[in-house]
Amino acid sequence: MRWLFWFLGLFAAAVAVMLVARNPGYVQFVYPPYRLEVSLTFFALILLAAFGLGYILLRLTFVTLNLPAYVRNFRAERAANKGRTAMIEALRAYFEGRFAAAEKAAVRAMELGEKSGLNSIVAARAAHELRQFDRRDAYLADAEGKTVGETTMRLMAKTEFLLDQKQPQSALNSLKELSDSGMHKHIGALSLELKAQQQARNWDAVLEVMAQLEKRNAIDKAVASQLRQQAWLEKLRSQATDINALRSMWKSIPGEFKRRSKIAAAAAESFSKLGDCKSAQQLLAESLNANWDSELVALYGECHNENNTAQIEQAESWLKQHTDDPGLLLALGKLCMHQQLWGKAQSYLDASLSLEASREAYATLGQLAEKMGKHEEALVYFQKAM
Incomplete structure (x- = not known):
């Protein structure tokens, strides 16, 4: 179809040229005592040629004037392409576990002018894996002050680093900073908070965070059950010096967990130490009637009444x-x-x-x-x- 239009256009142009060639008109230029006469067709061709030449000269002038800017843009684009290539190389190396290569590629991307905060985060994570904490902190500082998304990446990475170094309170402060920045707590942040609360031994907070993760179906049921058991065990042990607090704590434990042998054993030992053998034997009996456990029944003979x-x-x-x-x-x-x-x-x-x-x-x-x-x-x- 395109060739048909071209053919019709050429045919129309040929007809136009034939009609102009037979035109008897002429153009006369008079400048006493000189007179110049040319045919109208020739004059039209001269005008067309002059227009074309002027257009070409004008384009050349603009190109010449814009050449420095074009060269700068070309170099900047080439550097940006190299930076993006280096960034992709850094990501690939990091996920392959080649942390030294990942850090090197991320630094090269930053040197080439790649402005994404992702490079600083990748370099920081790679340096952390290499146990180069000073370099890691420098990369994190370089990532600070970026866009909201890059701030989130920085704070998430910082939280993970602090948890790896067993600094739960600092990790919780980092998560609070993330929340204050306007970022809603997503599943990743909640998972880190759960780990931080465990390390800080804030068992009430552990139960609260687990409830949020379970609501989003973001934690395995078996894992959640084990973590809840651990939380209740630790809460029981923390009340092992006050009989009233221990009784209140025992009442607050869900029935499902009261019947578990580990929790029943911990509670029985605490009640026995505080002199309440009756409660200890009663809860042991309830647990054993629900789920028999040979190790748990041995505790039944430890606490004696008159x-x-x-x-x-x-x-x-x-x-x-x-x-x-x-x-x-x-x-x-x-x-x-x-x-x-x-x-x-x-x-x-x-x-x-x-x-x-x-x-x-x-x-x-x-x-x-x-x-x-x-x-x-x-x-x-x-x-x-x-």
């Missing part, structure tokens, strides 16, 4: 279903020994040892032998325990 008859009955009811559990037999042996039921205590402890030899069972048998006046036998048991 009358442990109910606890012995409870433990013996469990024995009907868990006849081969050495921890349960050990607990029964301790409870019976506290009630001065020497024969039953001896039989339960011997049964525990027949299933699994343990230092604690031998030590308890040594204590029992001492109470029964069998000092030589007690010495043998204590030696086996050691």
